[in-house]
Amino acid sequence: MIRVAAVGDIHMGPESQGVLRPAFETLPDCADLLLLAGDLTRHGTPEEARVVAQEVRDLPVPVVAVLGNHDHHDEQPEKVAALLEDAGVRVLEGEGTIVECGGTRVGVAGTKGFGGGFVGRSAGEFGEPLMKEFVRYSRRCADGLRTALEELERQGCGTRVALTHFSPVADTLAGEPPEIYPFLGSYLLAEAIDTAGADLSVHGHAHAGTEHGMTAGGVRVRNVAQPVIRRAFNVYHLHAG
Amino acid sequence: MSRSAPERSEENVEYRVAHLRDRLAAEELGELGVRAEVRAGAVVVTGTVPSAQCRETVLRTVHEELAGLSVHTDVVVAETATPDHAEELP
Numbered sequence: 048m049i050r051v052a053a054v055g056d057i058h059m060g061p062e063s064q065g066v067l068r069p070a071f072e073t074l075p076d077c078a079d080l081l082l083l084a085g086d087l088t089r090h091g092t093p094e095e096a097r098v099v100a101q102e103v104r105d106l107p108v109p110v111v112a113v114l115g116n117h118d119h120h121d122e123q124p125e126k127v128a129a130l131l132e133d134a135g136v137r138v139l140e141g142e143g144t145i146v147e148c149g150g151t152r153v154g155v156a157g158t159k160g161f162g163g164g165f166v167g168r169s170a171g172e173f174g175e176p177l178m179k180e181f182v183r184y185s186r187r188c189a190d191g192l193r194t195a196l197e198e199l200e201r202q203g204c205g206t207r208v209a210l211t212h213f214s215p216v217a218d219t220l221a222g223e224p225p226e227i228y229p230f231l232g233s234y235l236l237a238e239a240i241d242t243a244g245a246d247l248s249v250h251g252h253a254h255a256g257t258e259h260g261m262t263a264g265g266v267r268v269r270n271v272a273q274p275v276i277r278r279a280f281n282v283y284h285l286h287a288g
Numbered sequence: 289m290s291r292s293a294p295e296r297s298e299e300n301v302e303y304r305v306a307h308l309r310d311r312l313a314a315e316e317l318g319e320l321g322v323r324a325e326v327r328a329g330a331v332v333v334t335g336t337v338p339s340a341q342c343r344e345t346v347l348r349t350v351h352e353e354l355a356g357l358s359v360h361t362d363v364v365v366a367e368t369a370t371p372d373h374a375e376e377l378p
Binding site: 050056057058059060062063066067069070073077089090117120224246247254255267269273274276277278279280281282283284285286 | 317318319320321323335336338339341342366367368369370371373374375376377378
């Protein structure tokens, strides 16, 4: 059994230091790894990233993260990622990482992902260059997730988790206004997950959404945005693999 | 037939709510998760924010932007407790 702890949308700022640390210090008792599903900061500034880095530095479990749209707002996501990596966090974008958990190789594939919407109600790659780029960017994120999941399988991971910020399914957006679903996720992420296979999909971004969902291919999806789970993190026991 | 003059945008409640949302996103909060909706003549503001300080800033901004309107707020601070159980995924 693999014990996966996960949370997203912690939106840390200057006054947040130490708010989550006491809960994170209990992680070795209940989890084998911690996933951070993006929007770790409010504006993506280095100052905010340092607060996050300090909050998770030297935790006794591996920490794997993707960035969210807030972490891009200050237009220096590389700096945010570097500050987190310096604190020992593995930050993924279109790539995977392997965590050894009690002799089992657990693969985590990650991308921020992007919007575009869900089948029948989605943006198309057509018209103005800006619109085409919107959809192409979402597709590139999904392609990165698929190839990372496939590579993890080739590397013999018995358990694979897809980590995104944007949602792969509409299920976990229930509670959000339907009109904004195209800004909350994309079916392209779910298609990537179903094509490559995964044991769990974890995302954030939709603060008013719901925790549980599933892809069309039967992969369980969990929205771990902190306002949704109403805890410092949630823990999932994966018996797959 | 007479027609009344169109309302100025700052007098139109819908636009004032839109401006509130813009301001919450643009200023120090970077807050996109607070919802503001017009219901039965009042503005209802709901959402979860990361800290008590953010909550105070949101409420102050709401009351500045929507001064003179009937406003109901239900803005809560994100909970940070450790989970008391795990979900089994067989």
